[in-house]
Amino acid sequence: MSALTKNALADGKRQDEAAKPSLISRTLRALAKDDSGLAMTEFAFIAPIFLSLGLMGSVSAYYTILHMQVSQSAMQVADNASRVGEADVLTSKRVFENDINGSLVGAEKAGDVFELFDHGRVIVSSLQQNSDGGQWIAWQRSKGWASPDRMSPQARARR
Numbered sequence: 001m002s003a004l005t006k007n008a009l010a011d012g013k014r015q016d017e018a019a020k021p022s023l024i025s026r027t028l029r030a031l032a033k034d035d036s037g038l039a040m041t042e043f044a045f046i047a048p049i050f051l052s053l054g055l056m057g058s059v060s061a062y063y064t065i066l067h068m069q070v071s072q073s074a075m076q077v078a079d080n081a082s083r084v085g086e087a088d089v090l091t092s093k094r095v096f097e098n099d100i101n102g103s104l105v106g107a108e109k110a111g112d113v114f115e116l117f118d119h120g121r122v123i124v125s126s127l128q129q130n131s132d133g134g135q136w137i138a139w140q141r142s143k144g145w146a147s148p149d150r151m152s153p154q155a156r157a158r159r
Helices: 003-019 023-033 038-083 097-110 153-158
Strands: 121-129 135-144
Touching: 038 097, 038 121, 097 121, 097 135
Parallel strands: none
Antiparallel strands: 121 135
């Protein structure tokens, strides 16, 4: 074989190598044409969004149910406290400490499901009307726990 033929063959190999796509470009083209993992990729992108929406829905439902239970307990305490006491036609209704304690025990029983007195406080107040049409608090009774940072300065001082 002559030197000219060898050079021509070497030049042809170089041209063939230059014309052949590289391994990376072949792999990228193969991946672009392959759609067998498309559903799995779409699921991987969408699953966290759907899971987040589902969890937000369940937390919202739990919050709504808990809010309704607390509201029902408050209405029950108000209803029970308004019915207690000795009534006479000629005098105003007399309410005793034992009557209010009974209402608070009822609230404790109703609030056992969500531990009302461990996480909150029930306050029963007696509002009286004064001479100029306004109101004043004659007495208050409370039961339950409240964190000191949510209490008034006067209540914190009494604690």
